[in-house]
Amino acid sequence: MQDLIASSLKFQNNTLMVLDQYLLPHQQVWHECRDVKTMRELILSLKIRGAPLIGLGASLLIAYLAEQDTTKAVLAQAIDDLEATRPTAVNLMHCMAKLRVALQQQDYVAEVINTAVKLFNEDIALCEKMATHGAKLVNSGDNILTHCNTGALATAGIGTALGVIYKAQQRHGDIHVWVDETRPLLQGGRLTAFELERWQIPYTLICDNMAASLMAAGKVDKIFVGADRIAANGDFANKVGTYNLAVLAHFHDIEFYVVAPLTTLDINTACGKEIEIEQRNGAEVRGVSGSFGEALWAPTNAKVYNPAFDVTPAKLITGWVLDTGVYSQADIKRGALRGF
Numbered sequence: 298m299q300d301l302i303a304s305s306l307k308f309q310n311n312t313l314m315v316l317d318q319y320l321l322p323h324q325q326v327w328h329e330c331r332d333v334k335t336m337r338e339l340i341l342s343l344k345i346r347g348a349p350l351i352g353l354g355a356s357l358l359i360a361y362l363a364e365q366d367t368t369k370a371v372l373a374q375a376i377d378d379l380e381a382t383r384p385t386a387v388n389l390m391h392c393m394a395k396l397r398v399a400l401q402q403q404d405y406v407a408e409v410i411n412t413a414v415k416l417f418n419e420d421i422a423l424c425e426k427m428a429t430h431g432a433k434l435v436n437s438g439d440n441i442l443t444h445c446n447t448g449a450l451a452t453a454g455i456g457t458a459l460g461v462i463y464k465a466q467q468r469h470g471d472i473h474v475w476v477d478e479t480r481p482l483l484q485g486g487r488l489t490a491f492e493l494e495r496w497q498i499p500y501t502l503i504c505d506n507m508a509a510s511l512m513a514a515g516k517v518d519k520i521f522v523g524a525d526r527i528a529a530n531g532d533f534a535n536k537v538g539t540y541n542l543a544v545l546a547h548f549h550d551i552e553f554y555v556v557a558p559l560t561t562l563d564i565n566t567a568c569g570k571e572i573e574i575e576q577r578n579g580a581e582v583r584g585v586s587g588s589f590g591e592a593l594w595a596p597t598n599a600k601v602y603n604p605a606f607d608v609t610p611a612k613l614i615t616g617w618v619l620d621t622g623v624y625s626q627a628d629i630k631r632g633a634l635r636g637f
């Protein structure tokens with residue numbers, strides 16, 4: 298299999314490597330992955346994360362195993378096991394479905410490898426298209442608020458919502474970004490801040506609970522977020538706290554955009570209520586000692602509610618920025634998403 302290099306995932310010299318995003322930004326540690334057990338742990342612990350990227354990481358592992366003369370039956374089981382790691386981001390299911398088709402072909406080893414490579418390279422192109430469409434929505438001097446991390450760390454390319462911000466800055470040179478820290482795992486404060494610094498894009502880090510007062514003060518011009526799964530009616534699941542922003546944006550009449558590739562679209566899910574929301578370990582909310590350098594601060598036995606995502610209804614969304622263009626409420630109401 299050819300070398301494939303992305304910010305946090307690479308296949309080089311026949312070795313699959315994953316950048317440990319749980320340790321970023323203060324430690325850059327790459328893990329080698331040779332088996333399903335390791336990839337499952339990397340995905341479940343969000344060492345590899347981001348809707349598009351977890352699908353690509355899983356796909357590259359399957360391709361690596363195929364190249365190692367793994368039997369068809371073991372590959373089929375590996376696809377099932379990886380697909381079962383996280384239930385909300387549909388990109389993973391899309392990738393695994395394509396690999397199942399490849400596995401049924403006569404020359405399945407070549408087909409699986411080619412499919413994984415194609416998915417990886419397609420994602421790079423999808424990011425460029427989304428960013429180009431989305432950047433046209435940004436005006437000079439805009440203050441953009443974003444949530445979680447949707448950049449190069451979460452994709453094989455420049456990202457989804459953060460890719461829009463990257464291209465908008467290339468276009469205008471004078472935008473500013475409010476970065477939600479994104480409790481509880483701080484993907485915004487750790488990863489988006491890290492990426493914006495690398496790209497030298499001015500940003501201000503805020504706690505999630507500060508977004509409302511910034512909007513009330515007229516300091517937020519637009520909001521761009523990513524998605525883990527977009528239902529056929531335009532509702533979407535994204536990192537928990539996204540729905541808060543959509544409601545606040547609606548109240549303050551601020552443009553609210555979701556940015557995602559078509560691989561995040563799930564036309565078999567009719568509406569947001571049908572999207573399964575991943576429930577995660579309470580320790581992430583109570584406080585994790587070690588990796589973030591934080592001590593446990595909540596009572597050890599505190600009961601915790603820790604959904605990884607929430608659902609935003611289509612009626613709160615100004616526009617859907619996909620790789621195929623920008624879609625309005627009217628487009629969605631006439632069933633544009635069902636046309637894919």
Ligand SMILES: CSC[C@H]1O[C@H](OP(=O)(O)O)[C@H](O)[C@@H]1O
Nearest residue numbers: 346347348447451523524535536
């Ligand atoms: C382009 S990444 C999309 C999506 O994935 C993230 O979730 P996680 O960090 O749990 O993998 C977040 O919801 C992003 O918006």
